[in-house]
Amino acid sequence: MVLLDIDYVTVDELPVIRLFGKDKSGGNEPIIAHDGSFRPYIYAIPTDLDECLGELEELELEKLEVEEMRDLGRPTEVIRIEFKHPQDVPKIRNRIRDLESVRDIREHDIPFYRRYLIDKSIVPMEELEFQGVEVDSAPSVTTDVRTVEVTGRVQSTGSGAHGLDILSFDIEVRNPHGMPDPEKDEIVMIGVAGNMGYESVISTAGDHLDFVEVVEDERELLERFAEIVIDKKPDILVGYNSDNFDFPYITRRAAILGAELDLGWDGSRIRTMRRGFANATAIKGTVHVDLYPVMRRYMNLDRYTLERVYQELFGEEKIDLPGDRLWEYWDRDELRDELFRYSLDDVVATHRIAEKILPLNLELTRLVGQPLFDISRMATGQQAEWFLVRKAYQYGELVPNKPSQSDFSRRRGRRAVGGYVKEPEKGLHENIVQFDFRSLYPSIIISKNISPDTLTDDEESECYVAPEYGYRFLKSPRGFVPSVIGEILSERVRIKEEMKGSDDPMERKILNVQQEALKRLANTMYGVYGYSRFRWYSMECAEAITAWGRDYIKKTIKTAEEFGFHTVYADTDGFYATYRG
DNA sequence: ATCACGCGGGG
DNA sequence: GTGTACGCGTGAT
Numbered sequence: 001m002v003l004l005d006i007d008y009v010t011v012d013e014l015p016v017i018r019l020f021g022k023d024k025s026g027g028n029e030p031i032i033a034h035d036g037s038f039r040p041y042i043y044a045i046p047t048d049l050d051e052c053l054g055e056l057e058e059l060e061l062e063k064l065e066v067e068e069m070r071d072l073g074r075p076t077e078v079i080r081i082e083f084k085h086p087q088d089v090p091k092i093r094n095r096i097r098d099l100e101s102v103r104d105i106r107e108h109d110i111p112f113y114r115r116y117l118i119d120k121s122i123v124p125m126e127e128l129e130f131q132g133v134e135v136d137s138a139p140s141v142t143t144d145v146r147t148v149e150v151t152g153r154v155q156s157t158g159s160g161a162h163g164l165d166i167l168s169f170d171i172e173v174r175n176p177h178g179m180p181d182p183e184k185d186e187i188v189m190i191g192v193a194g195n196m197g198y199e200s201v202i203s204t205a206g207d208h209l210d211f212v213e214v215v216e217d218e219r220e221l222l223e224r225f226a227e228i229v230i231d232k233k234p235d236i237l238v239g240y241n242s243d244n245f246d247f248p249y250i251t252r253r254a255a256i257l258g259a260e261l262d263l264g265w266d267g268s269r270i271r272t273m274r275r276g277f278a279n280a281t282a283i284k285g286t287v288h289v290d291l292y293p294v295m296r297r298y299m300n301l302d303r304y305t306l307e308r309v310y311q312e313l314f315g316e317e318k319i320d321l322p323g324d325r326l327w328e329y330w331d332r333d334e335l336r337d338e339l340f341r342y343s344l345d346d347v348v349a350t351h352r353i354a355e356k357i358l359p360l361n362l363e364l365t366r367l368v369g370q371p372l373f374d375i376s377r378m379a380t381g382q383q384a385e386w387f388l389v390r391k392a393y394q395y396g397e398l399v400p401n402k403p404s405q406s407d408f409s410r411r412r413g414r415r416a417v418g419g420y421v422k423e424p425e426k427g428l429h430e431n432i433v434q435f436d437f438r439s440l441y442p443s444i445i446i447s448k449n450i451s452p453d454t455l456t457d458d459e460e461s462e463c464y465v466a467p468e469y470g471y472r473f474l475k476s477p478r479g480f481v482p483s484v485i486g487e488i489l490s491e492r493v494r495i496k497e498e499m500k501g502s503d504d505p506m507e508r509k510i511l512n513v514q515q516e517a518l519k520r521l522a523n524t525m526y527g528v529y530g531y532s533r534f535r536w537y538s539m540e541c542a543e544a545i546t547a548w549g550r551d552y553i554k555k556t557i558k559t560a561e562e563f564g565f566h567t568v569y570a571d572t573d574g575f576y577a578t579y580r581g
Numbered sequence: 582a583t584c585a586c587g588c589g590g591g592g
Numbered sequence: 593g594t595g596t597a598c599g600c601g602t603g604a605t
Contacts, residue, residue: 008593040594089594109594173592180592245591276597277589292590304590323592379598533597 001031002161003128004235004287005371006113008086011036015085017116019154020265020285021128023146024161028233030265030285033132035150038116039063040086042108043078043398044096045071052079052101059095071398073453073480078106078398086112106398110389117369118390123156125164125365125372130154145265145285160366162510166358167234168193168351169225171246172343176327182252186218188330189340190225191347194232201343202228209340222250222259229263229286236287236372238354240306240346243290243377247281248272280377289361289376291353297380298357310349313356319345359510363517381531384524388536391484397453400535411532416542419572420550422557429568429578435556436574439519441526442485444548445541451479452538466544467551473544481536485525492518549573 001021008015019033039062046052049066056064056079063082070076081096083089093108110118122128131152137145172189173180189203199211202224206212215221229237239246251270254261262269265285272281281288295309307320319342321329329339365372368387375383392399403411437443444450448464454474456463463472473479478486492515499511528534530542549572557567557575565577 042594083594086594093594107594111594113593115594171592175592178592185592239591241590244589249591273593274596278598290590296589306590321592326592 001033001128002164002235003122003124003126003156005285005373006117006124007284008112008116010085013085015040015112017113018266019122019128019130019150022233022235024163028165030145030233031148032145032265032285033128033130033148033150033154034135035116035130035154037150038119039082039084040089040112040115041080041082042089042093042096043067043069043080043106044099044102045076045078045104045106045398046101047103048101049077049079052099055099055101056081056096059092061092069396069398070453072400073397073477076398104401106401109402110399114370114386114389117371118393120154121156122154123158123366123369125161125362127157127159127161128154129157160510161235161362164235164358164362165195165233166236166238166351166354167195167229167232168238168347168354169229169242169246170239170343170347170350171249172326172330172339173249174327174330178324180249182249182256187221187249187253188218189343190221191343192225192228193344193347193351194234198232199344199348200228201340201347203340203343205336206340209337211344212340218253219257219259222254222257222261225250226259226261226263234286236289236354236358237283238289238291238350238358240350240353241290241292242288243272243279243281243292247288248279251281275377278377280373282373287372289354289358289372291350291357294357294361294376295353298360306346306349310353313353318349359513360517360520363514364521367517367521380520380524381528381534384521384528385535387521388481388484391487392480395480395483397480402535403533403537407537408532411537411539414530414532414539416530416539416546417550418546420553420570421572422567422570422575424569429576431578432568432576433565433579434574434576435560437552439489439522440549440552440573441545442489442522444545444552445526446482446486446489448544448548449473449475449479449482450541450544451481452536452541454479454482455538455540466547468547469540469543471540471544481525481541485522488518488522488525492522 001023003021005020008017016034016036017038021031023029023031061081062084065080067078067080069078089108093105097105130150132148132150135147135149137147170191171187173185174188175185189201191201193199200213202213202221207214215224263283268284270283272279296304307318310318321342329335361376365375368383369390370386389399450473456472456474462475465472495511495515499508502508526545529538564581566580567575567577569576
């Protein structure tokens, strides 16, 4: 099956991982696989091993094991402490940290389902194979969900999921007094658009329009929407700002009207989680993607309204009606059809954006190895971090802890000096030659071995020494981050080669998105060194990278000028010049 | 310069 | 849920 989502439940006081997938070759059947074989754990770094083992014995923990790992490259003996339940970790970790013989605890802040994916080398949005036996299905409105108990091996096959079913939706509200208030303003339309040209607006009016499906009242409107989602069984349900608007609104209206909206495969309800400044809405089994945070990351605009994003992406205007007057379009017969067309246009636009943008996010999901639900809501720095957490496991490296509040405030505000910029010379320049470095920063990280684990004070060892700052980076062994970026770039080269050798336009398209995702990830790696919440934060690394960058471009410009070129503009990794002989 | 505050998207 | 989280522009001081 294709693995779409993951979580865990507690059965008889023990955690059971649930893998939500679809059998793409077997009629798109939803499957929930239960795996009760995995247990949470953390690491303790002891000051004295035997003493520490002794102290830990007294806490009556599930299991203790001594392991040899590396902590920023340094060989380190750690104690792996297993727990019965993920919830035990926050309960007990402070007591462990405070033990006399414990220098530090690690990997105590990694969500259980993420730990599972990493340790089992399982990748969402790839085919998943496992051995299991059928068990009784969970009660569900989705009647045909199969439940399987995992009895043996579980593994990702490496083949990506393509042809996923996407369903987009969008609601319209009648709000005559300011912003919509779910306590009193009814939902009058829900637009839905699916893969195979399925486009429809559900409403209590508009029966003369061919794309409108008429229902009796608002409650039926909500239930019909739920029915369509269940019936269409999309892999991904997409909205625009649906985390913060559509879903919370629908949920509240459903509660007021007593509508059944148990869309989860396990019969669970739509859940909106408060996440600091933003919400995230989840439906068990179906991956809900809110395109708004995705688009904010994907492009750099002054505003991110659906209209603006659509226009930028496709160069076309979509129907735009004034939000504060939509209720008039509903109330006045002669304007109502326009509102219907607006509703349809919104959901179709959302769908088009989804079709264009999701392939990249699916590749990032596979690369980072965390669920699409999470990836679509993560800042790029977070994506890079979870990618590295997975790599750290593979490399036997201990993951650094998340920065504490004091680390964070100390780091915040410090900023590495940026790239070299020569302001453009005014005027019209002819016969311009352009020069730029390919992947300048990733290349510098690799060639100068810039990594927190190679940064050293040691004057004796052979080092690369950063210009301006004099920071020293060991020439060997190869650092953790440079190794990982090296992997990313060589994978990208391999994929580009494969692209050259392919005539199949479909295959080329897929490969192109893959290399694009790798490029983005590689380029993110440089920036995160200076990102204050990053586990591998290092201002020295961030500063060294840009210092070498400035050094390279200035030297290149100087050389070009010796050959008779004149630079009219330069920025970070490239410059424009005229030839003067 | 420094800090508190509020906003984004949605109708 | 191994929870509780952004980043920037604005106006006031």
